[in-house]
Amino acid sequence: AQSVAQPEDQVNVAEGNPLTVKCTYSVSGNPYLFWYVQYPNRGLQFLLKYITGDNLVKGSYGFEAEFNKSQTSFHLKKPSALVSDSALYFCAGHLSGGYQKVTFGTGTKLQVIP
Amino acid sequence: DTGVSQDPRHKITKRGQNVTFRCDPISEHNRLYWYRQTLGQGPEFLTYFQNEAQLEKSRLLSDRFSAERPKGSFSTLEIQRTEQGDSAMYLCASSFSDRSNQPQHFGDGTRLSIL
Numbered sequence: 001a002q003s004v005a006q007p008e009d010q011v012n013v014a015e016g017n018p019l020t021v022k023c024t025y026s027v028s029g030n031p032y033l034f035w036y037v038q039y040p041n042r043g044l045q046f047l048l049k050y051i052t053g054d055n056l057v058k059g060s061y062g063f064e065a066e067f068n069k070s071q072t073s074f075h076l077k078k079p080s081a082l083v084s085d086s087a088l089y090f091c092a093g094h095l096s097g098g099y100q101k102v103t104f105g106t107g108t109k110l111q112v113i114p
Numbered sequence: 115d116t117g118v119s120q121d122p123r124h125k126i127t128k129r130g131q132n133v134t135f136r137c138d139p140i141s142e143h144n145r146l147y148w149y150r151q152t153l154g155q156g157p158e159f160l161t162y163f164q165n166e167a168q169l170e171k172s173r174l175l176s177d178r179f180s181a182e183r184p185k186g187s188f189s190t191l192e193i194q195r196t197e198q199g200d201s202a203m204y205l206c207a208s209s210f211s212d213r214s215n216q217p218q219h220f221g222d223g224t225r226l227s228i229l
Binding site: 009032034036041042043044045046049051090092101102103104105106107 | 118120154155156157158159162170205207215217218219220221222223225
């Protein structure tokens, strides 16, 4: 069984401050992990992925994520938040190898306050 | 890259009617997925195609739901005898299957409202 959890429904951060959106996973095996962003009435846009290798993954729009195997976490981070980063963020994951169904978290709404 | 396109963007219909949605994936992508998303939730997997073959269906996909991808290109999702609970955003995604680590590319969805 596999699952992805996002413990925070909403995160508020002041513009210019660092932001963190949390994700934990439960995958029996080597996980592939992803972050997506969704703006209102739009589909999901891919931000970054962890497959293997460096635990710090850099992605689009200045976002990065840190894979931590011991804590089974894959938190999304950005050093300096922009108002335009306000959106819904989804963590997703699946097992490595062949086709594997992707499991999405319930999403975290990020609100960047000017 | 023209992206994944879905049609229509919005559909309002009365309970009991049939509806059909269309998805055009990115042309070189051989995998196509359908998801349902309700307010405050992440996408829930419905079904998956590799080329024209439907390889997996979720238990969420009742007998009233059917999906096709006849020539391995565009796909349709049909809901028969719609119910209030079918109101949701229906998302289509596609990916390339050379390696399992390829991210899925999503369309902007079809929002279905059942009156």
